[in-house]
Amino acid sequence: MSATTSNLEAPAPSRINREVLVKWAPLLVLGVLLLLFPALEWLEDFREGKDHIYLLDSRFFSIRNAARIAIAAAPALMVAIGVTFIILMGSIDLSMEGTVSVCAVLFAFMFLALGGTLASWAWIAIPGALVVGAVMGFLNGLVHVKLQIPSFMASLAMGFVGTGFALLLTGGDRIRIEDELFRSLLTVRWLNFPIMVYVALAMLLLAWFIQSRTTLGRNFYAVGGGEELAKASGLNVSRVRIMGFTLAGVFFAMGALLAVGRIGIAETATGNNFMFVSITAVVVGGTALWGGIGGVWNTLIGVLIVNVINNGMVVIGLPNWIQDATLGLLVITAVVLSTDRKSVSFVK
Amino acid sequence: MYELQQVDKHFPGVHALKAVDFKIGRGEIVGLVGENGAGKSTLMKVIYGAYQPDGGTVTIDGTTVRFQNPRQAMDHGIGMVFQEQSLITNLTVMENIFLGFEQQFVRWGVIDWKAMAAAARAQLAKVKLDIDPSTITAQLSFAQRQLVELAKVLTLEERVDGDLVILLDEPTSVLAREEVELLFKLVRDLTKRASFIFVSHRMDEVLELSDRIYVMKDGEVVDVVEHDQAEVDAIQRKMVGRDIDKEYYREQKQEDYDRGQVLVSFDKVSHTGKFSDISFDLHAGEVLCLVGTEGSGREAVLRTVYGLDTPTSGTVTIKGDEITNFNAQSGVAHGVGYVPRERKVEGIVNGMNVFENMTLSQMQNYSSNGVLRVGDERKLAKDWINRLGIKTPHENKDCAGLSGGNQQKVVLAKWRSGGSDIILLDHPTRGLDIGAKEDVYEMVREMSADGVGIILVADTLEEAIGLSHTILVLKDGEFQKRFDGMPGDKPTLFDLVHHMI
Numbered sequence: 001m002s003a004t005t006s007n008l009e010a011p012a013p014s015r016i017n018r019e020v021l022v023k024w025a026p027l028l029v030l031g032v033l034l035l036l037f038p039a040l041e042w043l044e045d046f047r048e049g050k051d052h053i054y055l056l057d058s059r060f061f062s063i064r065n066a067a068r069i070a071i072a073a074a075p076a077l078m079v080a081i082g083v084t085f086i087i088l089m090g091s092i093d094l095s096m097e098g099t100v101s102v103c104a105v106l107f108a109f110m111f112l113a114l115g116g117t118l119a120s121w122a123w124i125a126i127p128g129a130l131v132v133g134a135v136m137g138f139l140n141g142l143v144h145v146k147l148q149i150p151s152f153m154a155s156l157a158m159g160f161v162g163t164g165f166a167l168l169l170t171g172g173d174r175i176r177i178e179d180e181l182f183r184s185l186l187t188v189r190w191l192n193f194p195i196m197v198y199v200a201l202a203m204l205l206l207a208w209f210i211q212s213r214t215t216l217g218r219n220f221y222a223v224g225g226g227e228e229l230a231k232a233s234g235l236n237v238s239r240v241r242i243m244g245f246t247l248a249g250v251f252f253a254m255g256a257l258l259a260v261g262r263i264g265i266a267e268t269a270t271g272n273n274f275m276f277v278s279i280t281a282v283v284v285g286g287t288a289l290w291g292g293i294g295g296v297w298n299t300l301i302g303v304l305i306v307n308v309i310n311n312g313m314v315v316i317g318l319p320n321w322i323q324d325a326t327l328g329l330l331v332i333t334a335v336v337l338s339t340d341r342k343s344v345s346f347v348k
Numbered sequence: 349m350y351e352l353q354q355v356d357k358h359f360p361g362v363h364a365l366k367a368v369d370f371k372i373g374r375g376e377i378v379g380l381v382g383e384n385g386a387g388k389s390t391l392m393k394v395i396y397g398a399y400q401p402d403g404g405t406v407t408i409d410g411t412t413v414r415f416q417n418p419r420q421a422m423d424h425g426i427g428m429v430f431q432e433q434s435l436i437t438n439l440t441v442m443e444n445i446f447l448g449f450e451q452q453f454v455r456w457g458v459i460d461w462k463a464m465a466a467a468a469r470a471q472l473a474k475v476k477l478d479i480d481p482s483t484i485t486a487q488l489s490f491a492q493r494q495l496v497e498l499a500k501v502l503t504l505e506e507r508v509d510g511d512l513v514i515l516l517d518e519p520t521s522v523l524a525r526e527e528v529e530l531l532f533k534l535v536r537d538l539t540k541r542a543s544f545i546f547v548s549h550r551m552d553e554v555l556e557l558s559d560r561i562y563v564m565k566d567g568e569v570v571d572v573v574e575h576d577q578a579e580v581d582a583i584q585r586k587m588v589g590r591d592i593d594k595e596y597y598r599e600q601k602q603e604d605y606d607r608g609q610v611l612v613s614f615d616k617v618s619h620t621g622k623f624s625d626i627s628f629d630l631h632a633g634e635v636l637c638l639v640g641t642e643g644s645g646r647e648a649v650l651r652t653v654y655g656l657d658t659p660t661s662g663t664v665t666i667k668g669d670e671i672t673n674f675n676a677q678s679g680v681a682h683g684v685g686y687v688p689r690e691r692k693v694e695g696i697v698n699g700m701n702v703f704e705n706m707t708l709s710q711m712q713n714y715s716s717n718g719v720l721r722v723g724d725e726r727k728l729a730k731d732w733i734n735r736l737g738i739k740t741p742h743e744n745k746d747c748a749g750l751s752g753g754n755q756q757k758v759v760l761a762k763w764r765s766g767g768s769d770i771i772l773l774d775h776p777t778r779g780l781d782i783g784a785k786e787d788v789y790e791m792v793r794e795m796s797a798d799g800v801g802i803i804l805v806a807d808t809l810e811e812a813i814g815l816s817h818t819i820l821v822l823k824d825g826e827f828q829k830r831f832d833g834m835p836g837d838k839p840t841l842f843d844l845v846h847h848m849i
Contacts, residue, residue: 213719213722214719214720215715218708218711219711221699221700222697222700225697225700229695229696229708231676232654232656232686233680233708233709234676234677234679234680234681234709235708292699
């Protein structure tokens with residue numbers, strides 16, 4: 001066959017550079033932060049006359065601090081992975097705070113009612129919590145797809161319902177989980193890192209598998225990359241969406257379990273702050289808000305960036321509001337970088 | 349007064365306007381005709397400032413001008429009445445008329461609605477439309493909206509010194525006969541105020557209204573005819589005339605189809621507002637081409653076969669099954685594959701690579717319990733990359749980076765590898781260069797030889813005639829005539845055009 005390539009597509013060289021930049025920018029930012037904070041720390045020490053060797057004697061750049069960052073990041077990573085799938089489809093899920101609270105509280109109730117220690121039938125509370133998350137995600141997806149409410153509104157509303165429900169269940173009380181076996185998530189360390197970090201890594205690998213090796217994962221990209229086309233290829237887009245929200249619910253529940261494991265308390269406030277952290281992490285990691293581009297590894301980088309900033313600012317002693325402001329600016333930068341403004345004519 | 353000299357416009361891979369000369373005098377009505385893709389819309393866009401020409405000059409009363417955008421063209425008195433109406437339906441008529449020019453009514457920072465209504469009434473009087481300017485636009489009929497649009501363009505009269513040129517793009521396509529006559533009368537009256545450029549598919553209307561007619565073909569003005577000398581036949585011949593190369597369309601490979609095996613059958617199928625009473629049978633190995641102008645219902649028929657549209661009456665049968673549930677999933681399940689016109693939008697998923705795009709419609713065949721067998725997917729992709737000669741470094745390449753022709757092959761591979769034996773091709777060669785077009789023709793012949801039934805909406809009439817066994821001519825959603833097109837006994841362009849317009 002005589003095939004001549006048409007020059008219709010011919011991408012300009014500058015675009016390729018942009019794409020490469022966008023692809024690697026999150027990792028670059030993380031690298032810069034990892035060198036920047038020890039430098040700031042060194043400067044501060046130097047001014048106070050307490051010399052230390054850059055990086056080698058750093059309080060920030062130490063295994064002990066890395067473990068601290070990993071512990072803080074683990075629950076957030078679970079929630080952020082859940083919402084990554086949704087954002088890949090071009091939708092958004094804002095129900096995480098409510099879902100995490102309900103899962104945490106119901107987990108605690110089940111756990112205590114079934115014996116209060118992992119060595120008894122109380123282990124059932126763990127899959128139980130995941131089922132609760134799945135059900136909440138499923139409802140969320142159902143409201144979004146069947147009632148045709150935009151996903152941000154449907155999920156935000158469902159999140160509020162969840163928070164209210166959690167408060168109703170607890171009456172505002174904190175529920176303590178003191179089982180040593182369950183708390184070993186935090187207390188037992190392998191190679192300096194507590195078990196919950198390895199659990200989170202295992203879930204990350206599972207999420208990666210779902211994303212790259214299952215029809216569901218492929219469908220997320222198809223729906224996000226071109227919903228019309230996905231429909232025209234015979235995909236059941238409504239089903240994909242509902243399954244996506246269900247899967248996100250499971251990961252939110254996983255986040256709830258790790259959050260409870262970390263502090264040993266389940267309460268309505270367990271879910272607090274997950275929305276800001278997870279959405280920020282996904283966006284900063286480079287997953288595009290309109291769908292189709294990105295994935296769970298981007299989210300890992302994003303979660304690490306957010307947590308490194310939080311941790312680093314504490315180490316060098318900057319106030320809270322600077323942390324939030326920095327993260328906010330980072331989100332805007334990330335979205336600016338990842339949006340090809342030539343192809344977007346209206347922003348609503 | 350307004351004149352284009354030797355205007356050129358290039359797009360990547362396409363020479364859209366070739367040294368076009370065009371002029372319009374004060375109070376003239378100039379007609380513009382040509383096939384789809386002849387360059388009419390490009391020319392109009394150059395005139396009203398949406399495109400900037402690459403070569404040649406644009407002059408108004410002898411002064412050279414260059415418009416960066418439509419707003420600058422408007423400041424020189426050039427206005428456009430759009431085919432796709434550009435009124436914002438949730439605003440009132442007067443707000444639409446003065447959209448973007450409200451400043452003249454602002455007193456102390458607020459809009460003086462009474463002044464705006466009075467001014468709007470004056471504009472509406474120009475087009476003899478007696479409605480309350482504070483009516484919400486959505487409540488108007490289509491014909492009324494067209495007049496409001498015209499009134500909006502006529503506000504240029506007050507804003508601009510000098511003469512007006514108003515472009516009318518297919519203004520009659522949705523109007524009833526008597527509305528068309530009213531519009532024509534109005535346009536003739538308005539020639540005191542402005543000159544008009546009139547674009548229409550309906551040859552009789554162009555002949556009736558225009559003082560002079562420009563005939564375009566392949567980006568060139570091939571003829572300029574005065575009103576008195578204009579003849580429908582002669583113009584139509586000019587619009588399409590070109591020698592057809594039998595080799596080009598692979599006519600020697602066209603074989604007879606299997607008349608015993610009916611794949612798709614339409615029995616008096618109608619879709620209100622799109623087409624009515626369409627009946628045909630598509631057989632195995634047949635290439636059936638739907639011919640008609642834009643809006644004749646060709647695409648709507650395709651979409652109905654695929655299941656994207658639900659007909660309002662009639663029976664659609666695919667491989668013996670009467671279709672009751674119209675959706676894409678049932679279409680795919682019946683072995684229908686759809687190759688849409690907008691490849692970038694509906695053909696391939698940007699950001700997905702070659703093998704992912706190929707298996708998109710058939711993932712169940714490449715997965716066990718929801719887990720994909722990526723190895724098999726790659727094998728399939730490699731196989732089809734070889735079979736169709738797809739130019740890609742490897743099967744992991746992002747489809748967005750392939751050329752148009754290769755994207756087209758990926759879409760075809762997607763359907764063929766999934767076992768589809770009814771293929772719908774909507775303008776499969778649009779935007780492709782000659783070599784890539786020939787590849788598509790070759791594939792059409794190969795599919796026919798394999799017993800695949802193809803329904804084609806072709807980019808040009810030559811293509812339709814060259815490729816098809818059967819041609820159905822549609823006009824305004826209604827069936828006009830059926831032609832058989834076996835090699836050596838093909839209908840001529842003129843036969844078809846006759847029934848199209």
